[in-house]
Amino acid sequence: MLNKVDYKTQATALKLPSKMIVDGVQVAALSGKTFATLNPATGEVLAELPAASAADVDKAVTAARYAFEDGRWSKLAPANRKKVLLKLASVIEENALELALMESLDSGKTISDCTSIDVPEAINSLRWHAEAVDKIYDQVSPANDSSLGLVVREPIGVVGIVLPWNFPLLMLAWKIGPALAAGCTIVVKPAEETSLTTLRVAELALDAGLPPGVFNVLTGDGPEVGEPIGRHPQIDAVSFTGSTDTGRRFLKYSSESNLKEVVLEMGGKNPCIVMDDVPDLHAVASHIANGAFWNMGQNCSAISRLFVHKDVKDRLLKKLTEVARTWTVGDPLDPDTRVGPLVSTTHFEKVSAYLEGDGKVVVGGKVFNGTTIEPTIMEFDRHDSKHVREEIFGPILSVIAVNSLAEAVSLANQTEYGLAASVFTADGTRALRAARAIKAGTVTVNCYGEGDAATPFGGYKQSGFGGRDKSLQAHDQYCQTKTLWIDLCNSNEGF
Numbered sequence: 195m196l197n198k199v200d201y202k203t204q205a206t207a208l209k210l211p212s213k214m215i216v217d218g219v220q221v222a223a224l225s226g227k228t229f230a231t232l233n234p235a236t237g238e239v240l241a242e243l244p245a246a247s248a249a250d251v252d253k254a255v256t257a258a259r260y261a262f263e264d265g266r267w268s269k270l271a272p273a274n275r276k277k278v279l280l281k282l283a284s285v286i287e288e289n290a291l292e293l294a295l296m297e298s299l300d301s302g303k304t305i306s307d308c309t310s311i312d313v314p315e316a317i318n319s320l321r322w323h324a325e326a327v328d329k330i331y332d333q334v335s336p337a338n339d340s341s342l343g344l345v346v347r348e349p350i351g352v353v354g355i356v357l358p359w360n361f362p363l364l365m366l367a368w369k370i371g372p373a374l375a376a377g378c379t380i381v382v383k384p385a386e387e388t389s390l391t392t393l394r395v396a397e398l399a400l401d402a403g404l405p406p407g408v409f410n411v412l413t414g415d416g417p418e419v420g421e422p423i424g425r426h427p428q429i430d431a432v433s434f435t436g437s438t439d440t441g442r443r444f445l446k447y448s449s450e451s452n453l454k455e456v457v458l459e460m461g462g463k464n465p466c467i468v469m470d471d472v473p474d475l476h477a478v479a480s481h482i483a484n485g486a487f488w489n490m491g492q493n494c495s496a497i498s499r500l501f502v503h504k505d506v507k508d509r510l511l512k513k514l515t516e517v518a519r520t521w522t523v524g525d526p527l528d529p530d531t532r533v534g535p536l537v538s539t540t541h542f543e544k545v546s547a548y549l550e551g552d553g554k555v556v557v558g559g560k561v562f563n564g565t566t567i568e569p570t571i572m573e574f575d576r577h578d579s580k581h582v583r584e585e586i587f588g589p590i591l592s593v594i595a596v597n598s599l600a601e602a603v604s605l606a607n608q609t610e611y612g613l614a615a616s617v618f619t620a621d622g623t624r625a626l627r628a629a630r631a632i633k634a635g636t637v638t639v640n641c642y643g644e645g646d647a648a649t650p651f652g653g654y655k656q657s658g659f660g661g662r663d664k665s666l667q668a669h670d671q672y673c674q675t676k677t678l679w680i681d682l683c684n685s686n687e688g689f
């Protein structure tokens with residue numbers, strides 16, 4: 195790892211992308227309009243980017259459709275697609291520091307996370323899906339003797355990918371890895387706050403040998419670019435990560451256009467349960483702090499409701515306070531910083547409003563520079579407080595004492611969301627019973643996390659719809675299933 199001065203020097207020398215990629219060519223918006231992307235740590239303008247609109251969407255979709263239909267990518271042997279995608283992963287790896295710096299500057303994410311998690315995990319995700327694609331077999335159905343039933347997978351076609359700002363590069367990789375591996379062509383819209391790494395990866399993809407028209411990127415905002423993607427009749431599927439409100443819109447766009455497939459990975463209000471038998475409260479506190487404060491709490495699977503057994507609550511809060519105070523707040527380019535700014539002043543205003551209210555602040559509560567909120571823990575005695583109900587998407591953890599595991603599980607499920615949850619107890623059977631009873635797509639036991647590349651990620655209830663990211667299940671988002679039924683009756687062979 196470099197030191198702060200070196201990161202700053204390297205960041206100053208970065209050449210930032212300023213054009214979209216359509217049909218393999220760097221382009222401005224057809225209207226010529228641009229918008230500024232800011233460094234949330236300083237408020238400075240990093241770059242002026244094309245502000246695309248429906249006409250640009252149409253142009254990119256036409257290119258993606260042509261590239262899909264002529265088979266330059268979709269009809270390559272899976273082993274050949276794998277070769278190109280592995281090359282892309284290697285090219286990203288060669289440019290890892292550049293991408294990590296770009297991500298940190300554009301989003302406010304800490305450089306230590308960008309270098310140790312976002313970039314390496316994005317590379318890992320691309321490699322995982324590339325490696326998988328020439329090992330996935332189709333199926334033969336259990337048909338009668340006079341027929342042969344084949345169940346084959348085909349790339350779904352042109353895919354629209356609409357991304358959030360909290361893990362720009364990693365969410366890009368989670369979606370383009372399986373989409374490209376399956377043979378689809380794609381039109382990607384990064385979040386307007388954090389477009390830079392997506393633009394750079396699309397450039398690198400051309401260097402790696404991805405044919406033109408396969409990977410198109412449009413920059414701009416939701417109504418101008420996201421909605422035309424959602425409504426475009428030549429897009430076969432949309433994969434979206436972001437808020438539940440916007441996810442809902444994609445269902446409307448689909449139902450009012452061509453009924454394209456829609457996969458939504460949305461919000462969470464993720465519970466963590468701690469029982470009174472946990473042996474090492476310091477370890478538990480470290481996991482919880484990581485779950486709640488990592489990426490400044492801007493994480494759909496962040497722990498945001500802690501249900502702790504009343505007999506251990508005070509001791510756990512003491513440990514959590516100690517741990518939270520070790521989370522250094524500061525400049526995201528300083529490798530010692532664990533808490534940088536939130537992604538934008540707009541988001542800061544939304545999150546900081548939750549520092550007011552009926553909860554008792556246990557630790558934290560301070561804000562800095564109009565962008566940064568220190569790790570904050572608030573205790574509540576009512577489950578219906580808005581802090582305990584609403585997705586905050588910032589470094590604020592709400593705590594409620596419970597009398598039993600049954601009460602904790604019941605409260606954990608009292609939410610419209612169902613993305614992730616954690617259970618801490620020394621009793622394996624109780625942990626598994628609780629994990630099975632909680633309605634969430636991922637439940638971790640005695641740890642916090644999201645599994646690995648091989649585990650599906652997505653939500654129950656209003657956290658998810660239509661499929662999963664990661665794992666082989668992610669490939670299903672980007673494939674159609676076709677049945678081939680072959681008559682074997684017309685044989686005069688005598689057997």
Ligand SMILES: NC(=O)C1=CN([C@@H]2O[C@H](COP(=O)(O)OP(=O)(O)OC[C@H]3O[C@@H](n4cnc5c(N)ncnc54)[C@H](O)[C@@H]3O)[C@@H](O)[C@H]2O)C=CC1
Pocket residue numbers: 356357358359360383384385386414415416417419420421424435436437438440441443459460461462493494541544585586587
């Ligand atoms: N589940 C997750 O990973 C995320 C959740 N959020 C939640 O959403 C809240 C609002 O953040 P936003 O950035 O506004 O999220 P958002 O869901 O509106 O934005 C995500 C993506 O959707 C696009 N989009 C926005 N409006 C659209 C529209 N009308 N049609 C089509 N596409 C549209 C955006 O341009 C962006 O690319 C946050 O405070 C947080 O609670 C935000 C980002 C990620």
Ligand code: BAL
Pocket residue numbers: 358360361365435436492493494495644
């Ligand atoms: N944590 C990965 C997915 C998300 O936050 O959007």
